[in-house]
Amino acid sequence: MKRVLTLVLVAVLAVGSAAAWGRLGHATVAKIAENHLTKKAKKQITEYLHGESIVKWASYADDYKPELLVDLGFDPSDAKRHITYPHTFEANADCTPYRDIRKGDKYVKNCIYYIEKMANDIKIVYTPLHGTGNLPVRRVLKELGFKQVYVVEEQCVPDGNFPTVASPNPEERKTMQMAIDLAQEQNADLVLATDPDSDRLGVALRTGKGDYVLLNGNQTLVLIMCYQLTRWAELGLIKEGDYVVKTIVTSMMPDAVAEHFGVKCYNCLTGFKYIAKIIREQEGLTKYIGGGEESFGYLPGDYVRDKDGVAAITLVAEAAAWARDTMGITLYEWLQQLYVKYGFFREGLVNVVRKGKDGAAEIQQMMVD
16 A cells, blocks of 8 residues: 555645645645635636645745735635545555644644534444454544444454354344444444455445345445545546546446546456556556445545555544535435436346355356466
């Protein structure tokens, strides 16, 4: 994994001191501005700097003032108009950490306040299913501002015997049942889970009737991808050639979504190594936005090159907060709207299990035949 993650994850991996902003701190604020501001705002700053790059200027100019953003007319109280949600921001590894940014520029602090206020209205139940996701997922959600996170305590301790479940697969409802039961007790908005090695996720959404629907991998992928593309489009971040990726056994709905937003949708063989292959081939030419497969894996951004349950869960939580804040609806309701908008797609999944040495030989013979 690169040392470079999104704004959401910078706090987890970076270290530093908030004693002084320094030039790296200035560059960080400027980088946020460059990635988050509307086209109109960017044009104003470019004209003010006579064509100079915001980040380059902020990195060396002695007269740089973070208050410039406010001085140019950007109302901090209207942060929603200028800032996107954190997954779209990529910082350099040596930039000031997110937690230090919070103590700096007034504009950025107000933006962060807006995100946290939005996030605090969402109730989440999370389970790591006795795996490795407990600390990173809880820390990222906390850093993003989600304060109402309830964890299935019985499933928090890593244990390879998985004592509370028959199988630690978040796509199975019986595996998610303890989390769903806790969600009903807390009246939570959504249930999130990571598998033992935290590369896949499970999502259950509360319906209008108060029960919980467990999403399949295709629905989870569509939900995250639609959120990414919707926000990128709203903020004018989509450029010609930008793309998403899915595997050939995944629903065709992402193709329809990609076509609507004017981005290319690559279809590749099953396995994230093939998604990573496309990212490598397109590196420096076009921008990878996100991609995944029906087996409950998703990768937003190209910093991991493999499915990433921690980052994917962050986007689901973020999307829930965004949907409530901007449309006054739940993720379940938004998913219904997406079907109406892009078409109704129905998928079926059949698992063929062959156990042991004989099973492996039988599978090999199937490939030969």
